[in-house]
Amino acid sequence: MTAIQGDGSIRIGVFICHCGINIAAKVNISEVVEFAKTLPHVAYATDYQFLCSDPGQELIKTHIRENNLNRIVVASCSPLMHEVTFRRAAGEAGLNPFYVQMANIREQVSWVTKDMKSSTTKAKALVAAAVRRVARHDALEVRQVPVKADVLVVGGGIAGIQAALTIANSDKKVYLVEREPTIGGHMAQFDKTFPTLDCAACILTPKMSSVAVHPNITLLTFSEVVSVEGYTGNFRVRIKRKPRYVIEDKCVGCNACVDACIYKQPRFPDEFNVGLSKRKPVYMPFPQATPSVVLIDPESCIQLKKGTCKMPCVDACDRNAIDFNQKEEFLDVDVGAIILATGYQPFNPSRIPEYGYGKYPNVYTGLEVERLVNAAGPTQGQIVLKDGTKPKSVGIIHCVGSRDQKTNPYCSRVCCMYSLKLAHLIKERTEAEVFNFYIDMRAAGKGYEEFYDRVMSEQVQVIRGRVAEVTDWAVTPEEEGKLVLRVEDTLVGVARRIPVDMVVLSVGLEPQPDVEQVQRLFNISCSKGGWLLERHPKLAPVSTFTDGIFIAGACQGPKDIPDCVAQAGAAAGEAMALIDKGHVDLEPNAAHVRENCSGCRTCISACPFHAISLDKETGLSVVNEALCKGCGTCVASCPSGVAQQQMFTDEQIYEEIEGIMNYV
Amino acid sequence: MSKPKIGFYWCASCGGCDEAVVDLAENILSVVEAVDIAVWPVAMDFKRSDVENMQDGEMVVTFINGAIRNTEDREIVEILREKSKYIVAFGSCAHLGGVPGMGNLYTRESILECSYSETPSVVNPEKVCPQGETTVPEGVLTLPVLEERVWTLDQTIEVDYYLPGCPPPVALIVDGVTAFLTNQLPPKGSVLGPKHSLCLDCPRKDTKPENMLIKEFKRPHETEIDLETCLLAQGLLCLGPATRSGCGAACINGNMPCTGCLGPTDSVRDYGAKALSGIASLFDAETEADIARIADRIVDPAGTFYRYSLPGSLFQGKVFQKEGARS
Ligand SMILES: Cc1cc2nc3c(=O)[nH]c(=O)nc-3n(C[C@H](O)[C@H](O)[C@H](O)COP(=O)(O)OP(=O)(O)OC[C@H]3O[C@@H](n4cnc5c(N)ncnc54)[C@H](O)[C@@H]3O)c2cc1C
Numbered sequence A: 001m002t003a004i005q006g007d008g009s010i011r012i013g014v015f016i017c018h019c020g021i022n023i024a025a026k027v028n029i030s031e032v033v034e035f036a037k038t039l040p041h042v043a044y045a046t047d048y049q050f051l052c053s054d055p056g057q058e059l060i061k062t063h064i065r066e067n068n069l070n071r072i073v074v075a076s077c078s079p080l081m082h083e084v085t086f087r088r089a090a091g092e093a094g095l096n097p098f099y100v101q102m103a104n105i106r107e108q109v110s111w112v113t114k115d116m117k118s119s120t121t122k123a124k125a126l127v128a129a130a131v132r133r134v135a136r137h138d139a140l141e142v143r144q145v146p147v148k149a150d151v152l153v154v155g156g157g158i159a160g161i162q163a164a165l166t167i168a169n170s171d172k173k174v175y176l177v178e179r180e181p182t183i184g185g186h187m188a189q190f191d192k193t194f195p196t197l198d199c200a201a202c203i204l205t206p207k208m209s210s211v212a213v214h215p216n217i218t219l220l221t222f223s224e225v226v227s228v229e230g231y232t233g234n235f236r237v238r239i240k241r242k243p244r245y246v247i248e249d250k251c252v253g254c255n256a257c258v259d260a261c262i263y264k265q266p267r268f269p270d271e272f273n274v275g276l277s278k279r280k281p282v283y284m285p286f287p288q289a290t291p292s293v294v295l296i297d298p299e300s301c302i303q304l305k306k307g308t309c310k311m312p313c314v315d316a317c318d319r320n321a322i323d324f325n326q327k328e329e330f331l332d333v334d335v336g337a338i339i340l341a342t343g344y345q346p347f348n349p350s351r352i353p354e355y356g357y358g359k360y361p362n363v364y365t366g367l368e369v370e371r372l373v374n375a376a377g378p379t380q381g382q383i384v385l386k387d388g389t390k391p392k393s394v395g396i397i398h399c400v401g402s403r404d405q406k407t408n409p410y411c412s413r414v415c416c417m418y419s420l421k422l423a424h425l426i427k428e429r430t431e432a433e434v435f436n437f438y439i440d441m442r443a444a445g446k447g448y449e450e451f452y453d454r455v456m457s458e459q460v461q462v463i464r465g466r467v468a469e470v471t472d473w474a475v476t477p478e479e480e481g482k483l484v485l486r487v488e489d490t491l492v493g494v495a496r497r498i499p500v501d502m503v504v505l506s507v508g509l510e511p512q513p514d515v516e517q518v519q520r521l522f523n524i525s526c527s528k529g530g531w532l533l534e535r536h537p538k539l540a541p542v543s544t545f546t547d548g549i550f551i552a553g554a555c556q557g558p559k560d561i562p563d564c565v566a567q568a569g570a571a572a573g574e575a576m577a578l579i580d581k582g583h584v585d586l587e588p589n590a591a592h593v594r595e596n597c598s599g600c601r602t603c604i605s606a607c608p609f610h611a612i613s614l615d616k617e618t619g620l621s622v623v624n625e626a627l628c629k630g631c632g633t634c635v636a637s638c639p640s641g642v643a644q645q646q647m648f649t650d651e652q653i654y655e656e657i658e659g660i661m662n663y664v
Numbered sequence B: 001m002s003k004p005k006i007g008f009y010w011c012a013s014c015g016g017c018d019e020a021v022v023d024l025a026e027n028i029l030s031v032v033e034a035v036d037i038a039v040w041p042v043a044m045d046f047k048r049s050d051v052e053n054m055q056d057g058e059m060v061v062t063f064i065n066g067a068i069r070n071t072e073d074r075e076i077v078e079i080l081r082e083k084s085k086y087i088v089a090f091g092s093c094a095h096l097g098g099v100p101g102m103g104n105l106y107t108r109e110s111i112l113e114c115s116y117s118e119t120p121s122v123v124n125p126e127k128v129c130p131q132g133e134t135t136v137p138e139g140v141l142t143l144p145v146l147e148e149r150v151w152t153l154d155q156t157i158e159v160d161y162y163l164p165g166c167p168p169p170v171a172l173i174v175d176g177v178t179a180f181l182t183n184q185l186p187p188k189g190s191v192l193g194p195k196h197s198l199c200l201d202c203p204r205k206d207t208k209p210e211n212m213l214i215k216e217f218k219r220p221h222e223t224e225i226d227l228e229t230c231l232l233a234q235g236l237l238c239l240g241p242a243t244r245s246g247c248g249a250a251c252i253n254g255n256m257p258c259t260g261c262l263g264p265t266d267s268v269r270d271y272g273a274k275a276l277s278g279i280a281s282l283f284d285a286e287t288e289a290d291i292a293r294i295a296d297r298i299v300d301p302a303g304t305f306y307r308y309s310l311p312g313s314l315f316q317g318k319v320f321q322k323e324g325a326r327s
């Protein structure tokens, strides 16, 4: 198939792209073209405005044919962008696609180099490297491997739920792994959702129960992913199932054990109610918890701690669902794609001591108030102060832990809206006077400005200014016994002191505390601050730099529920596209052992995928190509230099280095 | 018809390589019969002019041992190059720089200062240091001058073949000389030795575990070394996996780990880097701290991995000189 000259000589074509002015403004293109013509084996060199365009690709194809080129170098952008494009073009012109090498003179040169002279020098060096390298390329065949048909979704908040249901509805099997005992995520904790003020439970719990009963979804709560091996289309994932001391298949969630517990009264902080109420050692996280299965907390259960309980719970359960001997279990699943929907954590406001969280009992976080206003919450929907009385005045501080150089520079996007939502709900339930302290009122979503107008019409007071301090130090009689917010009203230009009964801190969204571990586990990147990084902010917002792994929801960055759901749909679509294709093309980058292996076994110990073994007859090492993932570890380790990897042979790399060193 | 002329010459070397030629014992007799040894300073009278007066290419082959350390080394090998049809770099020093090559971790000045004034056994209050030229009443005396750094032979003159080893094993010398005498030469530039590394020929190779990981390195004097088990598996830093075979596992048979004198295989450009990365791949480490702990037990890594090959390596030495560096 390759258009090799009759004499078998190497004929390289060099194509230099202007990328509009992206490259041409910084690199002297004609100088690079002239330089390329002087390089060994270069039979033809030219430049073009946009090589990736159709006419650009046509140009490459024409010259491959007309000039009998059998290798090409494209000096343009990152191979990440267009290697596929140019390999395809070469293939269409009858060349083996692996006879293409790219020199990245955009990201590595024109975008990052100040003056034209050094940009041009650098571009020449990279072109020389690519020319020297491509002369050593081999014709290779793409490896096709079938993809596994199932999908793993990690995180069962609204994003994970939505992604799992979408995929399951297309008749694919989904494993949904949630580390808490129930799915639902943060949304399950809310009473109403902005801007429509729908009841959160009314729209969320039907989805949660669909997940529980869906024949295509395996719901694994109280579970965590502990290892991920493999690559796109073929991941092997190990999932740890933490013991809940209750057999999931047997428990029907009747709560008989909870009633029977030796603790007659709940004594331990209830996580779901963010510590605002108490629960027993055996408990159901909340009435609509999914799965509807209780669990026992080993930290507080007498039997699990000391082994001395009479265990009335066991007797109470007529289904014998309680099992104090349950141990951690591990489950291995093979999946083709993975969606991460691990969400966020709310900002911890004790990091801003001026706001008195943890010091003054009546300073709450937004999430705590979400629980207070919830009819199923610790106060049955009553907004009451710690002493049980209703507040007469409430101050809501926006942007706590957002838009602040000392904590997080970014806007958390949802706080303005949920602050207005809480203002509305507080007013509705208590008729208290409500003050919202904001920096800028951000109401950019569909229906959000209208929602703002609505809340304004309810006589909520808004004061523009960042609150300096919350204090109980009264300077006037009417401040006595109150919390005073000190703020500069920037619209009026005066410093004000506003006494209230209750303060609500609208905390921002932060990456999960274990995001680094997730990043390592799934081998993906994070953007600044720890949000999972998308492959491209505009054009590949739910893909990551690791093929086959997608992201959805607030783990990618602060966002509201509508955006989470939209992203979840997009991620589900990407995962399904991958799986429906049925196979993935693998770069032909497997390792192999050349002649003169000494059987020293270094590579065998080094290969993380156990792809190498010692041939019993010859005593030499052999790579099993089907197992080799092309990681290159054996190549680096082989002390004889005979373990080599296709596409990255020592000769190719040395040629590349010498290309850089020798010409400029 | 006169016998073909051959030569042996030494530069910066310990004399061991010439000793190895003598060690050929009865093997040398057949060589001596077949050839006329025209140059061999260690055994015969040697005058520079004798060589200068030869015809170009008059000698069939000259075996040069030792590294290039001073101007005299350079001058003579340049002359020998002209007078010889083939030049063989003989032994580790000529091949890759050898033990004298470790000098490339220091500057010439610091070496001179150390040798002529700092060493405790030296008494030199006037700080007399060798000079290229010294004027005495009778005239000007000259001495060879130390080069900036140590060079391999092929960084100095064109080399046709290499006989590796410190010193080259007898079997390889005999094979090499025979190749010349019978005119059965491999392609120019070849190293005259096996192409695989030592493990393949090591009597202990079957005791090497398939999945070998090292928790701790030991030095030979710190442990009782088992006579049969692979040394690396015992935690001794054996460089056999990285080293060209051909010595008959001499050191291993003496119950000592290979230190790498035969240099790398044909596929490797930088012996030290390759050996280091091969050995490091075997660390049984989970954390950075484990790695540091295991690595800390390798005393003098530069001296261990580059013992015989620093000038011939990719970075050639600590003090980088652009001019004259091998391209
Ligand atoms: C006080 C407050 C009020 C809000 N009100 C509104 C509102 O009214 N309207 C609106 O649109 N938005 C609102 N938001 C924003 C809303 O909470 C988010 O948009 C949405 O909940 C994000 O959903 P998610 O699924 O991405 O993440 P989450 O809800 O955080 O869910 C993530 C899930 O993943 C699980 N998880 C995390 N890590 C792992 C792991 N390693 N392994 C397994 N499971 C893991 C978690 O346990 C959790 O169940 C509010 C936010 C706050 C703080």
Ligand code: SF4
Pocket (backbone or CB within 6 Å): A590, A591, A606, A607, A608, A609, A610, A611, A612, A623, A627, A628, A629, A630, A631, A632, A633, A634, A635, A645
């Ligand atoms: S490249 Fe080598 S080490 Fe990596 S998977 Fe393949 S055989 Fe194993």
Ligand code: SF4
Pocket (backbone or CB within 6 Å): A593, A596, A597, A598, A599, A600, A601, A602, A603, A604, A620, A621, A637, A638, A639, A640, A641, A642, A643, B241
């Ligand atoms: S490391 Fe190299 S020489 Fe050793 S067994 Fe593996 S391929 Fe062979």
Ligand code: SF4
Pocket (backbone or CB within 6 Å): A600, B198, B199, B202, B203, B204, B205, B208, B229, B230, B231, B232, B233, B238, B239, B240, B241, B252, B258
């Ligand atoms: S590592 Fe050393 S002792 Fe072990 S088999 Fe190789 S050469 Fe022999």
Ligand code: SF4
Pocket (backbone or CB within 6 Å): B165, B166, B240, B243, B244, B247, B248, B249, B250, B251, B252, B257, B258, B259, B260, B261, B262, B263
């Ligand atoms: S075992 Fe190693 S150091 Fe010893 S002679 Fe052989 S190659 Fe040289």
